[in-house]
Amino acid sequence: MKLASAARDEIIAHARQDSPIEACGYLAARDGVVSRAFRLTNADASPEHYTLVPAEQFAALREMRKSGYELCAVYHSHPASPARMSREDLRLAFDCGLSYVIVSLAGEEPDVKSFTIHDGEATAEEIEMIATIEEKP
Numbered sequence: 001m002k003l004a005s006a007a008r009d010e011i012i013a014h015a016r017q018d019s020p021i022e023a024c025g026y027l028a029a030r031d032g033v034v035s036r037a038f039r040l041t042n043a044d045a046s047p048e049h050y051t052l053v054p055a056e057q058f059a060a061l062r063e064m065r066k067s068g069y070e071l072c073a074v075y076h077s078h079p080a081s082p083a084r085m086s087r088e089d090l091r092l093a094f095d096c097g098l099s100y101v102i103v104s105l106a107g108e109e110p111d112v113k114s115f116t117i118h119d120g121e122a123t124a125e126e127i128e129m130i131a132t133i134e135e136k137p
Helices: 005-018 054-067 087-092
Strands: 002-004 024-030 033-040 070-078 099-104 111-118 121-125 128-130
Touching (some): 005 024, 005 033, 005 070, 005 099, 033 054, 033 070, 054 070
Parallel strands (some): 002 033
Antiparallel strands (some): 024 033, 024 070
């Protein structure tokens, strides 16, 4: 995954802001680079799991399409545990075409990791950091 530094900074800021509950949202790409984060509400308001709000999901998808982006990942935070897929995360990872990005706040510095899911198994996905790119209108 190619991830723009501004998008990474945005999901870390979201995780910090929503802590101690899990933050969640979508990541969108254009031209092969993930450069937009769409903050969504954790309807569960839980520190251990999240549920996306359907109306917000649809609004984010409409905005992506309108702006020439495509959905490529779901992100959420782990306020007090490592950036790894939990059993709950694997159970809820429905779309094997998406990446699943986790922001951990458990260490001294935030840790961001990405995973793909196939047959119920998580595989770590390399994140290549890209300098912040200028947004196209």
